[in-house]
Amino acid sequence: MESFYKYCPVSSHENLEQEYSLTNLFEHQASFSRRKNFNDLFDSEVHILHPSRDRVRRTYQKLSGESKRTFKKLYMGESSKYNFDLLVKSIEDVLDCYLFYCVTENPVNNLMWSHYANSHNGFCIEWDAGAMSPDKVTYQEKLPTLDLLEFIESTIGLRTKDEIASQAWVALKVKLQEWKYESEYRINLSKRAHELIVKDLGKFALVKFQPEWIKSIIFGCRMPQKTRDYIRGNMPENTAYQEVVISPNGNCLVLKRMV
Template identity: 35%
Template sequence: MNEDYPKYFYKYRAVSNSDDLSKDYAIDALLRNQAIFSSRKNFNDLFDSSIELIKPTPREFKEIKSLVGKDDRRLLSECIHKGLFTPAGLALINGFEESFNETIDSYGFMSVSKNPVSNLMWSHYADSHKGFCIEFRSEFMKAEKVSYQKVIPKLNTIDLHRLHFKIYEGDDIGHQIWRALRTKLDEWEYESEYRFQANNAMGRIPKGKKFIKIPYNENFVESIIFGCRMQDDVKKFIMRHMPGTVKFKQAVARTSTVEIINI
């Protein structure tokens, strides 16, 4: 494993149903050893994993037509007339974009951080320090570092058409797409995020849904860190129901900083 790869990853969670902890969404998933993998459509950042799709030109379509077989050449001929896209051509292009977006929207991601003492993370994702943070052992998680930049990535969709017509290997476009799916605007850099994508064997998100729950081994968890403002009854409930191998820690407010201590 890369020596720069964090030893632990942290998942901040809010508690939203303090009246009935057994039915709280985050606590229920924690006690059942379930990780929540979200579609990009469920991300709180409007631009997270967004990709600006650059439409192909008629000239690029004409170049494809010269490289494909007779049946595909006939299809592509119906897409262009006098140097412009026909309604059939525009429908084909829009269909490719819709199919691409549906596929990407079905991918499940779990976002984690390498930083357990971020005041902003505790505030934004753990209900202003009233929630908790799961400390995962990173050896069990193939997460990749998120990149932060000023603008969202772009993708020339002509490469999707070349891939469809088997005149393009596709390795490079696959790398482009994966890089785009772990790119955020630089205003989010404080999150120190890593992103874990569920593979096909783990599951895809059904159309119309925004997330799936995927079980994990309880040994993947090193500890549960309680927020500075978490209520005592919530702490006791979690400690009473978690496996005995899991450690418990407490986030405490120091002068201008957050510190994690063992309890």
């Protein structure tokens, strides 16, 4: 794949200086969201499975020495339910910290232009796929699960922490089937890239990017000429532009290169 795309809104064409999507574009920063900022109530929600007594007992039998005594005290004694609940809370807190940037492979999706670009009044950023490594979202009928006991086992040497981290990222890339039309991909801001954060605002963070990662700006069908001119006037001179137009047969959207 050569490009990925980000649909962006323009809410008011009368106050363009106050449009956050344009400000971010001109200042070379992208808005990475945490899962609590998503518009879908079920997006990135993960069911954490409590283990049965039998599974807890089998894990206990694999241990020895101090770790075995500690495990029994924490997860097989009177306070086991309380300790399990504490772990669930800590896992939820970790999942809440992940920062995502969501893109798609389709720049001519009518529903996406309608839902995420103010009914074709906004724009779309074409990103160079060589500058990013997004992972494809999985669409399924049920929410994903994480196994609480496997998380515990990763803290006592029975599983690797990398294995659990990988499972968490897989779970955070799941959406319900009804969103499949989005053809979404997700970029996870790794800890190594945290120095690129310009401002952390809690539910989302602004992250610096290189201007050359943008291959083109795509104007929506209904974007007024003055907004197009405003964007052109604030972008680097070598920026390429396209627009979305209705196809000659009137049945779909197509891209048209602009000069």
